[in-house]
Amino acid sequence: EAGVAQSPRYKIIEKRQSVAFWCNPISGHATLYWYQQILGQGPKLLIQFQNNGVVDDSQLPKDRFSAERLKGVDSTLKIQPAKLEDSAVYLCASSLDRGRGPKETQYFGPGTRLLVL
């Protein structure tokens, strides 16, 4: 079974530029998560989708971050414009949706490492 795919793996941009990350979850997984992991910290949930809909985006900086999940499969996370403090690893995860909430195991992709100069 293929895991969660993410691209690109690395990205270097200058501040005020825009950047987009792509995630393809495990086939059949209705729930998709985007996390931000700053160096020395644990992952922080940015946004959670269930199929096409947003379940939780309370920690997403909406003035510069946006995410979409068209057709309930792939997802993209965009930052526009980027700031220095956005330098982090962006992790995508997916899980089945069997009504178990956080009990459901999340499967993580390898992440995209972003450096903003």
Place this chain on the structure above:
Amino acid sequence: AQSVTQPDIHITVSEGASLELRCNYSYGATPYLFWYVQSPGQGLQLLLKYFSGDTLVQGIKGFEAEFKRSQSSFNLRKPSVHWSDAAEYFCAVGGGYQKVTFGTGTKLQVIP
């Protein structure tokens, strides 16, 4: 608000020695507790989880963890560490339908 504290930022153990990684949580009700491992350049992988029942939980790769409600702890243990266990370990807490909150992680170094 729920939170997780991993007091050890970095731990070094000799190969073959036992390991215990500490995790303390704050949560108002019965928590869901998780341990994940992250190898360099990799995503997180679930080692084990606790929802209810037996407070000693067995996971993959020979790891176990014990839930102690009185101490608000969920420490991870392994009786004999292998060089391949070198990685970063994250404890996490969730509950109900609230999002999972991760700790800041403990980096494990294994020396021969």
